[in-house]
Amino acid sequence: MMSILIAGIVVLFLTLPTHAAEMPSPDALTARMGTAPQVIRVHEPHLSVGGRKVAIEYLGYPAGEVLSKILGTDWRGRAGAVEFRALDGYVSRIDTARFGPGHAWLVFARRDGTVFTVDNLGQNQLGVPLGPYYLVWDNITRAELFAEGASHWPYQVVEISLFDGSDAALRPDGLDGDHGAAIDLVKTNCLSCHKVNGYGGEKFEDNLAALAKARNRADFLAWLLAPSRLKPGTTMPPLAPLRAEAERERMAGAIYEYLEAVPVVDPGS
Ligand code: HEC
Incomplete structure (x- = not known):
């Protein structure tokens, strides 16, 4: 009886809608998602300069599913935008409407196990750490996203929140x-x-x-x-x-x- 009660409270706690949350560690996120991390292959915009398209494979989860798990399943209806806050306070605010199914992914490692960094060639920064989380877009299936470059690809993401203020x-x-x-x-x-x-x-x-x-x-x-x-x-x-x-x-x-x-x-x- 007691354990059912406790399980009920835990479930309630996990699904309660919230406005802002710190990202859990990748291990904790994997446990909460209940499935193995998936591979997403993208044309890495930070490396794709001078007419080249450089494909990289990352490991993570569809961003919409992560947001549902962390902020509550009704997050799309509660805000016009999602904010991704980085370690250094950089905030990327992205319209909720952009997060169609399978469009964006929150990733935390490279598939091949090499170091989780990127050279940001457009901003003259080499070996930029991407962790704990990096928001990437399936710009191979949706090639039109490639031309947007890295403008919606925040890295070092530590916190996500809903932004319901107006512009x-x-x-x-x-x-x-x-x-x-x-x-x-x-x-x-x-x-x-x-x-x-x-x-x-x-x-x-x-x-x-x-x-x-x-x-x-x-x-x-x-x-x-x-x-x-x-x-x-x-x-x-x-x-x-x-x-x-x-x-x-x-x-x-x-x-x-x-x-x-x-x-x-x-x-x-
Ligand atoms: C990734 C961050 C970033 C983005 C995106 C960005 N900027 Fe900047 N901006 C900077 C930084 C950093 C500086 C300071 C430049 C420096 O001192 O090196 C700056 C400086 C400026 C300045 C002042 C330059 C001066 O003379 O002091 C202007 C104007 C400006 N940005 C306009 C824009 C506009 C317009 C856009 C969009 C088209 C934009 N920036 C996008 C980071 C950014």
């Missing part, structure tokens, strides 16, 4: 015109590191809307397209390096026009 800060009163497409570009390519009016990653204090207004268009575009040409060794990645040059310039231009237009609500945020 209204990106569309404050006084913003004229339709910048929807540019706002999506900024969310995908910039806001894991930077903020606009307080909305975005925790890595930098400065408001991108204010930074853009302090620069002219040509300088701003030159910086986005090739940061390391202007500042060798910088860890800011070039904008969408896997896309064609004309497309990159168009994207950078749209981002600049939006950042120019968006009112600075609070320069310090």
Whole structure:
């Protein structure tokens, strides 16, 4: 009787919906998932530069299933985005709608057992540790994801949480015109590191809307397209390096026009 009661409490505890959770260790996660880790083969965006596609096989679980186990099975209905927090405080906020079945995986090892690191060629960092968890996307089955590069691939993930706040800060009163497409570009390519009016990653204090207004268009575009040409060794990645040059310039231009237009609500945020 007592053991049934305890088992019931344990089950209740494991499935209770929660808003934020630290990731368990890979061993503990494997125990909770109840199945062996699976192999996922991806074109590793950090290594796939200069027109090459480098395939790597990782071990882990489908991200949607991990989120269901850790945050509760109704997580999709409870938030517009999922946040992945890294060891250094880097926060990657990814729209819930992107997590279709089998699209994303949380991995914790390479299949071949070699060291769980990657060379981040776009950001001039070699041997970057990926653990405890790395979010990867099946960009082989869904080849259209390959062109997005590494923008939704946070590594060193230690905590996941649901973000149900709104992105209204990106569309404050006084913003004229339709910048929807540019706002999506900024969310995908910039806001894991930077903020606009307080909305975005925790890595930098400065408001991108204010930074853009302090620069002219040509300088701003030159910086986005090739940061390391202007500042060798910088860890800011070039904008969408896997896309064609004309497309990159168009994207950078749209981002600049939006950042120019968006009112600075609070320069310090
Ligand atoms: C992976 C993190 C990361 C992403 C993504 C990122 N940046 Fe940056 N950004 C940085 C870092 C790091 C610096 C500081 C550069 C340095 O000092 O090396 C920086 C600096 C800047 C600066 C200031 C440059 C200066 O002159 O001081 C601007 C403007 C900027 N980023 C705009 C953007 C825009 C726009 C995007 C999206 C297209 C973007 N960044 C994406 C990391 C990032």
